[in-house]
Amino acid sequence: MIPAELRSKLAAAVGVDAISEHAPRRLDGVDIDVTLRPSDGESLARSLMSLGAVGLSAVVLGGGNRVGVGNLPDREDLVWLSTERLSGVSEFDPDDGVCQVHAGTTLAQVRERVLPGGWELPLDASGAGATVGGVLAAAAVGPRALGFGRPRDLVLGLQVVLASGERTRCGGRVVKNVTGYDLNKLYTGSFGTLCVIESAWLRLRPRPEEIRVVEALDPELPGLAERCMAAARRFSVRAAVLVAASGATRLVLELAGDAASVARDAAWLEAQVGARPAAPDAVERAAAFASPETGGLRFRIDALPTRFADTWEALCSSSDRVVAYPGLGLLYAELSVESGDEDELHAVFQRAARVAGRAGGGFLCESAPAWAKRGRDVFGAGEANRRLARSLKQRFDPGGVLSPGRFAGCV
C-alpha cells in the first residue's frame, strides 16, 4: 500500500482527473488501491514521469485478462496504470488494410470498425474486454494465430511512452519497413516492463469468403495427436483446438477462405477425423480451457511439431485438463497442488521443465497463486540471456517504474 503522503504527491502531479482510489485489487499478494487513468498520450507521459518522480511503480492494466501472468513484483508500493481511457480507432484505411488503434481499445471495438470495410483484425486472444495494448504487451495468442500469425508479425508501428515519460515511436504505417531497429518486436511481448504502449498501427487481413467450424467428439485415440497435426496443416484451417477434459476428448477446427477450399477441407476432416459442423463459437468455448482467468496452476508448454504427440500424452497422463493448439505447438495443462505444499510444487515445476525440455521448447506458468510464485521464475527462463534482459531493463527503465521483477528472468 502506498503512504498517504505519496498518494497526495502523485495526485498533485498527474491531476485529480487521472487518478482514483478504490477498494484494493490484489495482484500476487499485493493490494493495489490506486489507479491512474490517463486520457491521452500526454497524460500517460505525465503519469509515468510523475511515478518516477514520486518513486512509485506501476503495473499496466488493459482488459485485465493476463495481468496475473508474471513473477512476484519486487516492490509492494504499486499502482495500476489503466489504459481504458486511451480508446478508439484513430485511423482505418480500407484501401491499405491497416488501422491505428489506441491501446485501450478492445478487440471487439476494432473488429466492429474494420469488418464493414472487408477486413478482419488478426488478433485472437481470449478474455472479455481484451484490449489491443494488453494483447500486444503480452504477445497473447489464441488458436487463430495458426492462420492469423502472432502479434509480433502484425504490428507495423507503435507509439509508446518510456518509463521516463518520453513519448517515442517506432516502425510506421506501411506493411514493409526496415528503417532503424525493429523496436516493435522488442516491445511486443515485453509485458509492459520496457514501456507503455499508447497506440499501434496494425496490419489487417481480408475478411474470408466463408468461415466454417467443425468438431470431432471423442475422436479415435490411436494416432490422435498426429492426425490433429495433419488436420491443422490443411490449407483453410486457421484454428485447431484439441481438448482433453474429464476423460473426454474433443477436436475443434475453424476453416476460413474461399468457399471451394473450405468445402474441400471440411470433407477431408470429416473423412479423416470424423469432424462434423459445430456452433460458430465452438472454438472460443474450447479455447476457454486455456484462458488464465479460470485460476489454478496452469502451464503453457511449447513443443516442436515432431514432439507434439509425446507432449500431449505426457500432459494428459498428469493433468485432468489439457488444451492444445496443434499446428501452433502450444499445449496448456492445469495441475493441482495442495496449498502450501512446497515439495509437491517443486516437483510440478520440475515436471513442467522436463516435459518442455523433451518437447524442444520451454514453459510458462501462466496462472499460479502468489505463494507458488515465491522464489521462482514462472517464465521458466534460465540464466541464458538474463544478462541481456537486465541490460535492456536497466536502459529502458532504470528506476524500475514498470512492473519491476515481474518479467522473465525476474527483471
Add this chain to the structure above:
Amino acid sequence: MNPGAGRPPARPAPKKYNSPVMSTLIDALVSVVGEQACLRRPEELLVYECDGLTLHTGTPGVVVFPSCADHVVAIVKACREHGASFVPRGAGTGLSGGAVANEGSVVIECSRMNRILHVSPEDRCAVVEPGVINADISRAVVGHGLFYAPDPSSQFACTIGGNIAENAGGPHTLKYGTTTNHVLALDLVLPDGELVTLGSDTGWSAGYDLVGAVVGSEGTLGVVTKASVRLEEIPESVETLLVIFPDVVTACRTVGCIIGDGLVPAALEIVDKRTIAAVEASVYAAGLPTDAGAVLIVELDGPRHSLPPQVERVREIAGANGATRVAVARDDAERQRFWRARKGAFGAMGRLAPDLYVHDAVVPRSRLPEVLEKICAIGDRYGLKLSNVFHAGDGNLHPNISFDRRDSDELARVMAAGSEILETCVEAGGVISGEHGIGSEKRDFMSLLFSEGDLDAMRRLRASFDPDCVCNPGKIFPSTRFCVEANPKARGYDRVPLDA
C-alpha cells in the same frame, strides 16, 4: 631469357603496420584463423571496400574468414583486446553500405561458415550457418516439398547472415513476410565475445523477443553464427499473370484494387516503360511489348482448385483499370520468362549508364500512383535517367537512377534527387527503407522520420548489446554523435591507428 617467365607474378608483401596495436591484432587473428584466412594486402582489401552500393567505400584494416563460431568468438575478443571495431559481412550484396568498414575496421567475412547443419522437414525448420546462400536452402529442402520464402533479387549470391542483418525481403514477401518472419532462433556472438542463443526452434521463448530485435539490426548487435529458419510448404499450384498497361500510374491503381478486393497474391511487381526498354534490349529480354507503359506481374498460389476464380478476378480488375492485355503463363518456362523481366531488370540497367543507384523506400499502397508521379517528375527536373521496378503490393518502391559517377555534376544531381525522393515518400506517410536497410547510405535521413527521442530509444537497444559501439559502428544512426557522445570509450575503437 626472362627468368620470371611462366611464373605467376610475385605477390606484394603484406602491408606493414607501424601501429603496434594493429600488428599484434593481426598476429592474434592469424593465430585464430591461419594466414590464408586473414587478408591484408591492399589489392585484397580493395575487394571489400564497398558492398552493392559502390558510392560508399571504406577500406578495412584486415579481413578475416572464420570457419566456426569459436573462431568468431576469438576474433571478437581479439578485436576488443586491441581496441578495434569490427564489421560482420556476408556476400557483400547489400545496397546501403551496411557491410562497409569504417577505415581500418576488421571485417569478419562469414562466407566460409556455409554449412546447412540440419533440416527437419516435419518441424518445418532448417539450421544453417550464416554464410549459406539464400537459394541453397530452398534447393536443399525442395525434395521435402518445402522452400525458404524470403527471396531477395540477389538470392543466388546473398547469404542468410546478410539477410538477417538487413531483414531482407523480395517479391514474395507480400504473402510470406520478410526474413524476420522466418527466423526462429539465432546463435550470436555479442560484441564482448560471449556466444548466446536467442529464441528457440519452436518459435516461442521466454523473455524479450531478442531474435526480433537482432533481425534487421544491420550487424550492429553482434555476429550471427547460426540460424534456425522456418520453412514453408511449396504451394500446390501457381498462376503467373503478365498484365500490360498504358502507363505506370494505372498499373499502381490496379494493385490497390487487387488488394482492396481481398485477394492475397504471392507477388505484385511492376516494371515501368524505361525498364522494359532496357530489359528487352538485353540478354534478359522477355518478349515484353516495348510500347507498353508498364507491366504488372501478378503471382497467385494455393490449392489448384482455388486459383482459376482468382485469375479471373484479377483479369476483371485489370480490365476495369485499363489494362491492354492480360497473359497467363501456360507453363513453367513461360512463368520464368515473365519473371526474367523483373529479376533481370537491375542487370539490364547496365546498358543505360556505367552506374546505377537503386533507391528503396515504402509508401502506403494507396499513395503509390501519386508518389510515383512525383518521383518521375523529380527525375525529369534533375535531368536524370530514372526508371522504376518495384514491389507494388508492399508499396516498396525502387526508383533506379542510371548515371555516370565520373560526371560530378550528374552525381550531384543524383544525390539531390535521391534526397527529394525520400522526402516525398516520408511526406506520403512512408518510410526510407523497405528492405535495403539504412547502413551508411541513409543514416543522415533518419531524422526525416524519427525524432531525437525515437532515435534515443533505438540507442538504448544498441547500448544494451554493444555499450562501447564497436560492432559495425557508423551505421543506422545519424552522424557520429552516437558513438562519440553517448559512449566516449568508443572514440578509441573508431580511431585505431592502422596506417600510421
